[in-house]
Amino acid sequence: MTETASARVAEPTVVIVGGGFGGLKAARALRRARVKILLVDRQNHHLFQPLLYQVASATLSPADIAAPIRHILRSQRNAQVILAEVAAVDLGARHVGLADGRSLPYDFLILAAGSRSSYFGRDGWARLAPGLKNLEDALEIRRRFLSAFEQAEQEEDPERRREWLTFVIVGGGPTGVELAGTLKEMARLSLPREFRRIRTDRARVVLVEAGPAILANFGSGLSEKAVQGLERIGVEVRLGLPITAIEERAVQLGEERIPTRTVLWAAGVAAVPLGAGLGVPVDRIGRVIVEPDLSLPGHPEAFVVGDLAAFPHGPGGPLPGVAPVAIQQGTCAAANIQATLDDRPRQAFRYRDKGSMATLGRGKAVAHVGGLSLTGYPAWLAWLFIHLMLLVDFRSRVFVFFEWLWAYLTTQPRARLIVGGHERAQPVEPGAQDPTGRSGSPPR
Amino acid sequence: MTETASARVAEPTVVIVGGGFGGLKAARALRRARVKILLVDRQNHHLFQPLLYQVASATLSPADIAAPIRHILRSQRNAQVILAEVAAVDLGARHVGLADGRSLPYDFLILAAGSRSSYFGRDGWARLAPGLKNLEDALEIRRRFLSAFEQAEQEEDPERRREWLTFVIVGGGPTGVELAGTLKEMARLSLPREFRRIRTDRARVVLVEAGPAILANFGSGLSEKAVQGLERIGVEVRLGLPITAIEERAVQLGEERIPTRTVLWAAGVAAVPLGAGLGVPVDRIGRVIVEPDLSLPGHPEAFVVGDLAAFPHGPGGPLPGVAPVAIQQGTCAAANIQATLDDRPRQAFRYRDKGSMATLGRGKAVAHVGGLSLTGYPAWLAWLFIHLMLLVDFRSRVFVFFEWLWAYLTTQPRARLIVGGHERAQPVEPGAQDPTGRSGSPPR
Numbered sequence: 027m028t029e030t031a032s033a034r035v036a037e038p039t040v041v042i043v044g045g046g047f048g049g050l051k052a053a054r055a056l057r058r059a060r061v062k063i064l065l066v067d068r069q070n071h072h073l074f075q076p077l078l079y080q081v082a083s084a085t086l087s088p089a090d091i092a093a094p095i096r097h098i099l100r101s102q103r104n105a106q107v108i109l110a111e112v113a114a115v116d117l118g119a120r121h122v123g124l125a126d127g128r129s130l131p132y133d134f135l136i137l138a139a140g141s142r143s144s145y146f147g148r149d150g151w152a153r154l155a156p157g158l159k160n161l162e163d164a165l166e167i168r169r170r171f172l173s174a175f176e177q178a179e180q181e182e183d184p185e186r187r188r189e190w191l192t193f194v195i196v197g198g199g200p201t202g203v204e205l206a207g208t209l210k211e212m213a214r215l216s217l218p219r220e221f222r223r224i225r226t227d228r229a230r231v232v233l234v235e236a237g238p239a240i241l242a243n244f245g246s247g248l249s250e251k252a253v254q255g256l257e258r259i260g261v262e263v264r265l266g267l268p269i270t271a272i273e274e275r276a277v278q279l280g281e282e283r284i285p286t287r288t289v290l291w292a293a294g295v296a297a298v299p300l301g302a303g304l305g306v307p308v309d310r311i312g313r314v315i316v317e318p319d320l321s322l323p324g325h326p327e328a329f330v331v332g333d334l335a336a337f338p339h340g341p342g343g344p345l346p347g348v349a350p351v352a353i354q355q356g357t358c359a360a361a362n363i364q365a366t367l368d369d370r371p372r373q374a375f376r377y378r379d380k381g382s383m384a385t386l387g388r389g390k391a392v393a394h395v396g397g398l399s400l401t402g403y404p405a406w407l408a409w410l411f412i413h414l415m416l417l418v419d420f421r422s423r424v425f426v427f428f429e430w431l432w433a434y435l436t437t438q439p440r441a442r443l444i445v446g447g448h449e450r451a452q453p454v455e456p457g458a459q460d461p462t463g464r465s466g467s468p469p470r
Numbered sequence: 471m472t473e474t475a476s477a478r479v480a481e482p483t484v485v486i487v488g489g490g491f492g493g494l495k496a497a498r499a500l501r502r503a504r505v506k507i508l509l510v511d512r513q514n515h516h517l518f519q520p521l522l523y524q525v526a527s528a529t530l531s532p533a534d535i536a537a538p539i540r541h542i543l544r545s546q547r548n549a550q551v552i553l554a555e556v557a558a559v560d561l562g563a564r565h566v567g568l569a570d571g572r573s574l575p576y577d578f579l580i581l582a583a584g585s586r587s588s589y590f591g592r593d594g595w596a597r598l599a600p601g602l603k604n605l606e607d608a609l610e611i612r613r614r615f616l617s618a619f620e621q622a623e624q625e626e627d628p629e630r631r632r633e634w635l636t637f638v639i640v641g642g643g644p645t646g647v648e649l650a651g652t653l654k655e656m657a658r659l660s661l662p663r664e665f666r667r668i669r670t671d672r673a674r675v676v677l678v679e680a681g682p683a684i685l686a687n688f689g690s691g692l693s694e695k696a697v698q699g700l701e702r703i704g705v706e707v708r709l710g711l712p713i714t715a716i717e718e719r720a721v722q723l724g725e726e727r728i729p730t731r732t733v734l735w736a737a738g739v740a741a742v743p744l745g746a747g748l749g750v751p752v753d754r755i756g757r758v759i760v761e762p763d764l765s766l767p768g769h770p771e772a773f774v775v776g777d778l779a780a781f782p783h784g785p786g787g788p789l790p791g792v793a794p795v796a797i798q799q800g801t802c803a804a805a806n807i808q809a810t811l812d813d814r815p816r817q818a819f820r821y822r823d824k825g826s827m828a829t830l831g832r833g834k835a836v837a838h839v840g841g842l843s844l845t846g847y848p849a850w851l852a853w854l855f856i857h858l859m860l861l862v863d864f865r866s867r868v869f870v871f872f873e874w875l876w877a878y879l880t881t882q883p884r885a886r887l888i889v890g891g892h893e894r895a896q897p898v899e900p901g902a903q904d905p906t907g908r909s910g911s912p913p914r
Contacts, residue, residue: 069888070616070620070886070887070888071886071887071888087531087532087533087534087885088531088885088887088889089531089884089885089886089887090531092887093884094664094886094887096664096665097664097882097886099664100663100664101663106666106667107664108623108624109617109620109623109624109888110624161887161889162889165889172514173553176514176553179552179553180552180553180554219544219545220538220540220541220543220544220551221540222550223550422884424872424876425869425872425873425876425884428868428869428872429869432868432869438541440533440537440866440869441531441532441533442514442515442533442538442541443514443515443532443533443536443538443605444513444514444515444553445532445605445606445609
């Protein structure tokens with residue numbers, strides 16, 4: 027007993043902040059290490075973010091793409107999960123301060139706290155155009171999307187009805203593209219028979235991208251294919267103009283004013299503020315610039331991985347904030363901790379890009395995998411297969427498979443529920459006070 | 471065209487308030503009637519309330535037991551669904567006033583707006599002991615239940631830890647019994663391996679019933695069997711004493727003080743306030759006293775069904791607020807409207823009691839069906855079968871079946887997510903202000 031206890035005392039403590047792809051992978055990679063792992067997250071669940079848009083579009087339920095972190099790590103005896111918010115990290119004293127006042131000393135630290143939606147300094151937009159980063163966001167988008175049709179059904183004035191039936195999605199990356207496609211398909215295929223006074227299939231879904239192309243890093247061929255695919259199902263794609271104003275009842279796009287009640291934000295992310303508080307160099311969106319081995323300059327015991335890290339050492343500059351980068355970095359940071367414990371040299375991180383893919387709607391996708399460009403049905407099947415395989419635990423795979431099968435065969439996804447809030451019937455209350463104190467139309 | 475239009479104008483309007491069991495059944499029963507049906511609900515979904523406790527206990531997701539009312543009525547061309555809150559009913563002028571100011575004139579009215587949790591005038595208890603009436607309630611209970619284990623895991627003080635691991639359920643009707651059984655099973659079977667510092671299987675679940683028996687209207691034999699069944703899995707059952715105080719950290723039960731952080735309310739319901747505003751006689755819990763044909767005295771065109779109705783004409787006094795009563799009354803009210811349209815005499819409502827059943831935990835239930843008393847596994851299978859059959863649409867049946875099969879085989883229900891609110895880590899904040907202005911401990 028005493029021996030075990032003293033052996034346990036001697037084990038170094040690894041604190042991991044964040045139970046997303048990077049943090050969870052690091053914890054699992056250390057499962058045989060003689061360390062004590064404390065994984066801290068403010069949510070009780072790991073979230074499979076690549077499918078979050080399907081919760082927003084009411085195809086999947088939260089439980090299909092999220093699993094309790096405790097459950098995932100239940101058999102890993104060297105890991106403890108702590109549900110708490112991290113307030114600050116003291117790199118010098120080597121401890122993590124929690125919002126409830128407690129302090130966790132560490133021997134090794136892995137920061138994997140991720141990113142958040144960023145509005146380029148126009149914080150008043152956050153209320154008008156919710157982003158899609160967590161389950162709450164997804165349920166809020168679902169609520170606004172479904173409520174808009176309810177409002178339109180009850181609206182007598184044709185102009186106002188048109189506003190309710192117009193959806194603007196800002197940002198032409200994978201999230202924006204997949205959201206636009208799935209929402210348009212819902213309006214086109216799932217909802218029409220349910221409404222008596224409106225034609226849901228005529229709802230406008232406008233995808234706005236400030237740059238010259240959507241899915242820019244997929245390569246130009248696929249980018250054009252994606253535009254064609256979206257336009258074929260009726261999504262309007264607008265390229266090359268930034269949104270300059272978001273108001274209660276319209277967005278401004280260059281000279282054009284698009285009347286709309288529902289704006290969704292997939293345009294920008296920034297690292298969580300934790301990174302900027304470390305006192306080490308960060309890039310312009312708050313990501314911590316790491317060494318080749320993913321540690322912090324001057325702090326070989328502290329690592330940063332995933333969306334919170336800026337890794338400028340490989341070809342092509344900082345890596346994109348996607349799950350594969352986080353997973354591979356989590357593995358690498360864990361391996362470098364193990365190497366240090368074993369007195370072996372560390373490895374430099376190298377990203378193995380396995381490709382990119384995005385769905386465009388029912389049976390349609392674009393994919394760039396292993397040097398191969400796929401479009402249409404083959405790309406969609408590849409997307410389906412890979413995402414099912416990536417889902418973290420077996421049971422989610424089974425249920426998601428059946429949900430998808432169901433939705434595909436019936437065009438009737440199951441989760442079309444408006445739950446929570448008093449916004450049920452009024453997703454955006456006209457004239458409501460902006461809690462930030464700014465007006466809906468920010469200064470230019 | 472003109473003919474159709476004028477024919478349509480001549481069709482009487484039936485306004486149905488509430489898309490629960492009673493209202494929805496009435497709407498469907500009128501599917502071939504030459505009427506225009508307006509179904510008003512403030513939620514977009516019909517909720518299968520008998521399984522709501524399984525959303526609270528994280529076995530099912532909201533989408534498993536709720537379906538959009540529009541979706542259910544999509545093929546019924548004479549029905550329109552209106553998502554709105556009803557503010558008042560003017561029986562004299564024959565119109566329903568909505569909270570947004572609109573007014574719906576009717577020729578026939580069916581009020582099926584249901585019930586809400588009632589705290590016997592101690593409204594301050596509502597915040598401390600949430601009831602279980604809708605999806606928001608269920609998710610709140612789930613949040614508190616799961617968060618309590620998180621708090622216990624992090625608590626150093628053994629006394630406070632004990633408080634977090636004690637759950638008091640007030641009310642020994644079917645809801646309280648099923649909630650107690652399922653929460654105890656979760657603590658006993660699903661959670662133990664996930665926590666490192668607490669023994670979740672030692673969590674206390676206390677079921678408190680002020681009367682002399684739980685499941686009182688099942689008959690005394692089954693009531694005792696239910697107590698035995700619950701005690702076998704470790705639920706403590708306390709009979710014959712009312713709760714006299716609910717505080718942040720304890721409940722008072724006669725002389726006994728039970729320290730606890732989590733109190734759940736299944737003790738009392740009252741009709742929604744709409745009934746009391748009609749200007750017709752109501753009973754002591756606000757239910758509208760109806761005529762034998764379910765209409766209102768002096769208003770043969772207005773019907774009240776389900777939990778909002780008090781039906782004193784049969785044997786055994788007012789009927790219980792359960793789904794079969796609401797369904798049968800919805801059918802009866804629709805038939806009486808049809809009879810009036812056809813100039814036939816109306817029928818008086820007669821309740822056909824098909825029995826009662828409640829689960830006690832994994833593979834255990836009590837049931838009184840067709841004069842037969844069942845217990846244990848046979849009762850549980852009967853419960854399973856009947857509830858699957860009752861689920862409103864086919865797809866929910868399929869998915870619920872698989873969720874149950876999964877949970878049964880693995881003891882790992884899928885929906886253990888803490889979502890929403892800032893209460894994540896602190897479900898009941900000590901010292902928080904009671905929004906009602908009352909203290910946690912109400913005057914006796």
